[in-house]
Amino acid sequence: MAEKRKCGCAKPGSVSSIVPDESPTAKICIQTEAAPLPVGPYSQAVKIDKTIYISGCLGLKLDPNELVEGGAAAEAKQALKHMGTILEASGSSYNNVLKTTVFLGCMDDFAAVNDVYKQFFTKDFPARSCFQVAKLPLEANVEIEAIATIVEGEVAAPPADGGGDDAPPPDGDAPPEDAPPEDAPAEDAPAEDAPAEE
Template identity: 40%
Template sequence: MPRQPISTPNAPAAIGPYSQAVRAGGTVYLSGQIPLDPATGELVQADIATEARRVFENLKAVCEAAGASLDDVARVGIYLIDMSDFAQVNAVMADYFQAPYPARSTIAVSGLPRGARVEVDAVLVTG
């Protein structure tokens, strides 16, 4: 099955050899987003809720570039440097999704690109 890359200037450009997202059939795999401002390419450094909002806005933009929305997301993966940020990131996620909620995992990691504190990836289904 051929892969179709998806990209948008409304989310940060990939900072490595990968696509913002790839469509394979009716499934779109969104690469992890950290709180990079798509206009400047700079890491947003604020409270964890503000950083998480930037991440979800980036994911939303990639979903839209795929002709979908966050409502089409089937699975979310959240990666946190500090699990004490879980409740705040969870509250931000609740602002972006509605029932039925996507499946999700939350994983503590020792480091993320550019020193970010949160990264989120997702899988959405369009067909």
């Protein structure tokens, strides 16, 4: 039987295992610098086998003590972006989220948060619970946690609005690795100054 040890904090951008990796019950702590670091003694996410438990995400800037401006809707969008980043670091994606829990500072924000939520979960919606709470950390208006799974063979999707101008093209548009540059002359084409054969 695998010996369990007290979980240590993973280095940024890495994962840490507290039982041997070959065990199906290995507990892996996920931590990525691409999302705000925890504001307390907890991991961004914990993975056991093919299940990922994501801690509550707040609408924080990368400075973990500053919320984005714009109220509940803006915070929900930022929180879900961070969730996508953590999902990607865990090898999963929004499509594989099984359940979310949404905590609101005021239930009057329910509709506004829903409008944002639908931009990230567009079909086959995960199960969900939503609660109004007395107070959230850092005076936040919304916090969202999730449970997700990992599907073998699926490439982890980036956050919903991820990808920039330098993002690689889809596989179907990528040129073969040994393809010559577009402006390279054909191999059998004669040089421009070569004499014509008699």
